[in-house]
Amino acid sequence: MTAPPADTRDGGPRLPRGFVATIAAGSVLQALNASTMTVALIDIRDAFDAGAAASWLISGLYLATAVGSPTAGRLADRVGARRVFLVSLALTALSSLLAPLAPDLGWLIALRILLGLGTCAAFPAGVAMLRAESDRRGMALPAGALSLLAIAGQVMVAFGPVLGGVLVTWQGWQAIFLINVPLALAVTALAWKHLPADPPRERTSTTAVLRALDLPGAALFTAAAAVLMLFLLSLATTPNWWLAAALVVLVAAFAAFEARVPDPFADVRMLARNRALAVTYLRTALTYVAFYTVFYGYPMWLQNARGLSPDAAGLVVLPIALLAMVAVAAAGPVMRRSGHHPVLVAGSVALLAGGLGLTWLHSASPLVWLLLVAAVLGVPNGFNNIGNQAAMYRQADAADAGMASGLYRTSQYVGANIAAAVIELGFAGPAADAGLHRLGTVVAVISAALLAGALLEQVLGHRRGGRRSPTAHS
Numbered sequence: 001m002t003a004p005p006a007d008t009r010d011g012g013p014r015l016p017r018g019f020v021a022t023i024a025a026g027s028v029l030q031a032l033n034a035s036t037m038t039v040a041l042i043d044i045r046d047a048f049d050a051g052a053a054a055s056w057l058i059s060g061l062y063l064a065t066a067v068g069s070p071t072a073g074r075l076a077d078r079v080g081a082r083r084v085f086l087v088s089l090a091l092t093a094l095s096s097l098l099a100p101l102a103p104d105l106g107w108l109i110a111l112r113i114l115l116g117l118g119t120c121a122a123f124p125a126g127v128a129m130l131r132a133e134s135d136r137r138g139m140a141l142p143a144g145a146l147s148l149l150a151i152a153g154q155v156m157v158a159f160g161p162v163l164g165g166v167l168v169t170w171q172g173w174q175a176i177f178l179i180n181v182p183l184a185l186a187v188t189a190l191a192w193k194h195l196p197a198d199p200p201r202e203r204t205s206t207t208a209v210l211r212a213l214d215l216p217g218a219a220l221f222t223a224a225a226a227v228l229m230l231f232l233l234s235l236a237t238t239p240n241w242w243l244a245a246a247l248v249v250l251v252a253a254f255a256a257f258e259a260r261v262p263d264p265f266a267d268v269r270m271l272a273r274n275r276a277l278a279v280t281y282l283r284t285a286l287t288y289v290a291f292y293t294v295f296y297g298y299p300m301w302l303q304n305a306r307g308l309s310p311d312a313a314g315l316v317v318l319p320i321a322l323l324a325m326v327a328v329a330a331a332g333p334v335m336r337r338s339g340h341h342p343v344l345v346a347g348s349v350a351l352l353a354g355g356l357g358l359t360w361l362h363s364a365s366p367l368v369w370l371l372l373v374a375a376v377l378g379v380p381n382g383f384n385n386i387g388n389q390a391a392m393y394r395q396a397d398a399a400d401a402g403m404a405s406g407l408y409r410t411s412q413y414v415g416a417n418i419a420a421a422v423i424e425l426g427f428a429g430p431a432a433d434a435g436l437h438r439l440g441t442v443v444a445v446i447s448a449a450l451l452a453g454a455l456l457e458q459v460l461g462h463r464r465g466g467r468r469s470p471t472a473h474s
Helices: 017-039 041-048 052-079 081-101 105-136 143-171 180-194 206-212 215-234 241-260 268-273 275-304 310-316 318-338 341-360 367-395 398-427 433-464
Strands: none
Touching: 017 041, 017 052, 017 081, 017 105, 017 143, 017 180, 017 275, 017 310, 041 052, 041 105, 041 275, 052 081, 052 105, 052 206, 052 215, 052 398, 081 105, 081 180, 105 143, 143 310, 143 318, 215 241, 215 398, 241 268, 268 275, 275 310, 275 318, 275 341, 275 367, 275 398, 275 433, 310 318, 310 367, 318 341, 318 367, 341 367, 341 433, 367 398, 398 433
16 A cells, blocks of 8 residues: 555654554564563463473573564565564464463473564564654654554553563463453554555566575574573483583684674674773663563562462562653753763662562562562663663664664563573572562672773773764764
8 A cells, every 4th residue: 555644733743643553563572571570480381291301492592582683674675564564463373372271381482482483573574664764755754653553552561561461460361361362463464554565676586585684693592591591491400411511602603693794693803893882782772681580580589489370460560661661751951961981870779678678578578579679670761772772882883773773672582581581590499578678689689790891981981082972972
């Protein structure tokens, strides 16, 4: 179909609301499926009598997302963004329909990975359509459209655990998958109505498309991430040092291969010449190790040790996402005045306070303390997220902006994968008080390292005297 006319109310032209809303609706399915699992994992473990292997339901989704997001973006450029968007919805619906029928945990993990590939593709395809439609209309890429995508994702993270808790309590863990089917079908109907057809393209062979995707590089990255996860899980019993050796070999092979590829999955040459950006990726990964340790570990403890139902646990963790949204709004003016360093310092301090708060809680703690700790932990999620994004945009060269943004998302999901192993090692069985205290200690140690790094970066920046204007930082 042809694109609808631009909305010109309230001044200059804007992209059609139905067009932007459809892209936002498809993009938030990833956040929905990440957040509903926080309150369903206990029930799935019980249903399949699973132990540490159940953590692959978390790490599998994020590993698929880390690899699938940049790959889907490249596919959108080569075969058409609308086509990739629609295929992503089909994969989401198919995997969600089959997941409740999984005969064992292995099949469920495989379908969860397929779900991750489906849900992650909508965002890069959607952003490609936003840019293409803006260029076609002669408009600058509207910040309002991108803000809507970000806000929609935050809202879904906020209410995903609540919705997941209601679904699990009402119909069991299967419902968190089945809810995707009508949602994917509804977004598909909107896509057929509101998304313009892909422009004609030169016919390209399948071999040429696959070569441009750097699938060998993606495969090496996937193998290294999976081996890292297996090694970390082995620490719970007997460390498997062969896995550690294999990890070193895979990382070296990945770096060597990517350095020679013209269009790499991850541009290691860019990281070598831009060490400040590489440090930002490391800081982002550590930040998300801490965040996802809390985001998944805290609801597990609330259900297993505190004895809350899934829906009640979802309500208790709601302040984490709500305060994150408030923190994002508050961080904007701070960054315009002073840059991203104060935001990262404040976020690290709040994360340290929240981690220490987890070490103080126990199964008989008053409800108000549970909510207060959740609220404190929401502040660093907002501050550190926007602070790291601002640092990445400042440090990346203009020519590397697309690759830099993709690697930023990948660093987030690498942190999420490590967090899944940290949760298993911390609880070492049923989620009890001692395990929560260990997780809180890990979060506190990470936050102390982040705080030291943020302060050091701020001091060095002042000494160089080269800090840009606050506006440029944000």
